[in-house]
Amino acid sequence: MLCCQFCMWCNPKKSMKKKFLKRFLPKIIRSYQPLTLSEVFQKGLSRKDIYEIMDDFYYQHLPWQFVEHRKYFSKNSRGFGEDAFHSMWYLLFSEFKPVNCLEIGVYRGQVLTLWGLLTKHLNYRCDIGCISPFSSAGDSVSKYIDTVNYLDDTLVNHQYFNLETPEICVEFSTSEKAKLFISQKKWDLIYIDGSHDYDIVCQDFESSLNNLAPNGIIVMDDSSLYFDYPPKEGTFAGHPGPSRVAKEIAQNKLNMLGGVGHNNIFQKI
Ligand SMILES: C[S@@+](CC[C@H](N)C(=O)[O-])C[C@H]1O[C@@H](n2cnc3c(N)ncnc32)[C@H](O)[C@@H]1O
Numbered sequence: 001m002l003c004c005q006f007c008m009w010c011n012p013k014k015s016m017k018k019k020f021l022k023r024f025l026p027k028i029i030r031s032y033q034p035l036t037l038s039e040v041f042q043k044g045l046s047r048k049d050i051y052e053i054m055d056d057f058y059y060q061h062l063p064w065q066f067v068e069h070r071k072y073f074s075k076n077s078r079g080f081g082e083d084a085f086h087s088m089w090y091l092l093f094s095e096f097k098p099v100n101c102l103e104i105g106v107y108r109g110q111v112l113t114l115w116g117l118l119t120k121h122l123n124y125r126c127d128i129g130c131i132s133p134f135s136s137a138g139d140s141v142s143k144y145i146d147t148v149n150y151l152d153d154t155l156v157n158h159q160y161f162n163l164e165t166p167e168i169c170v171e172f173s174t175s176e177k178a179k180l181f182i183s184q185k186k187w188d189l190i191y192i193d194g195s196h197d198y199d200i201v202c203q204d205f206e207s208s209l210n211n212l213a214p215n216g217i218i219v220m221d222d223s224s225l226y227f228d229y230p231p232k233e234g235t236f237a238g239h240p241g242p243s244r245v246a247k248e249i250a251q252n253k254l255n256m257l258g259g260v261g262h263n264n265i266f267q268k269i
Contacts, residue, residue, distance in 0.1 A: 105194030
C-alpha cells in the first residue's frame with residue numbers, strides 16, 4: 001500500500017512513527033552487531049542511549065579477551081573507568097586505526113595495555129607513548145592506593161598481557177621534558193586524562209592540539225558535566241576542569257564526534 005497522509009502511521013500529527021522510532025530505535029540498534037563508532041554518533045541518539053549501546057556492546061559483542069582485560073583491571077583497584085569505555089576504545093581503534101598514540105595521565109596501565117591488545121587484535125603496528133608522574137601527585141580529585149609503585153606495576157601489567165613496553169615519559173605534562181616528548185611527532189590519538197585542574201587541562205589540550213596529526217583524535221576523560229548527560233547509577237559525568245575545557249575550547253577548535261559517558265571524542269579535520 002502507498003504511503004498516505006491520513007493513517008496513524010504516516011500522519012505526523014498523530015506521530016505513531018515518531019513515537020515508535022523514539023522508543024524502539026535505540027533498542028533495535030543495540031540488538032544488531034556493530035555499527036562503527038561514527039555511525040552510532042550520527043544516529044542522533046541521546047547520550048544516555050549511546051551509553052546504553054556501548055554497555056550492551058560490552059556484554060554482547062566485545063571479544064572475550066577485552067572483557068577479561070577489563071575484569072583484570074577492575075580487581076584490586078587496578079584501574080578506573082567503566083565497562084562501556086572498553087567498547088568505545090574497541091570501536092574507536094577498529095574504525096580509525098591510530099598509529100601514534102599518546103596517553104597523558106597513567107595510573108596502572110589499563111588504557112595503555114588495552115590499546116596494545118587492540119592493535120594486536122586488529123593486526124597492525126602502533127607506537128604507544130605516555131606522560132605521567134606515576135604517582136598520585138597532581139590529582140586532587142581521585143583516590144589512589146599509596147602502597148603501589150605505579151610505574152613498576154604498569155610494566156608488570158604489560159608483561160602480564162605479553163605486550164611491548166610503551167615509550168614512557170615520567171613527568172608532569174606541563175614540564176619542559178614532557179612538552180619536548182609531545183612535540184617529537186604528530187599523534188593520531190591523544191587521550192587527556194592527567195590533572196583535573198582547569199589551567200592544566202587547558203595546557204594539555206593546547207599542546208595536544210598543536211601536535212595532532214591531520215584527522216587526529218583527542219579523547220578527553222571526565223569532561224561531560226556541561227553536556228546533556230544524566231549519568232547512570234554507578235557512573236559519573238566528570239569534573240569541572242576537563243568539562244569546561246571540552247565545552248568551551250575543544251568543541252570550538254575541533255569537530256566533536258560524540259561522547260560516551262564522561263569521555264568526549266574530538267577530531268581534527
Ligand atoms: C585518573 S588517573 C589516570 C587513569 C588512566 N587513564 C589509566 O587508567 O591509566 C590520572 C593520573 O594522572 C596523573 N597526573 C596528574 N597530573 C598530571 C599531569 N600534569 N601530567 C600527567 N599526568 C598527571 C596522576 O598521577 C594520575 O595517575
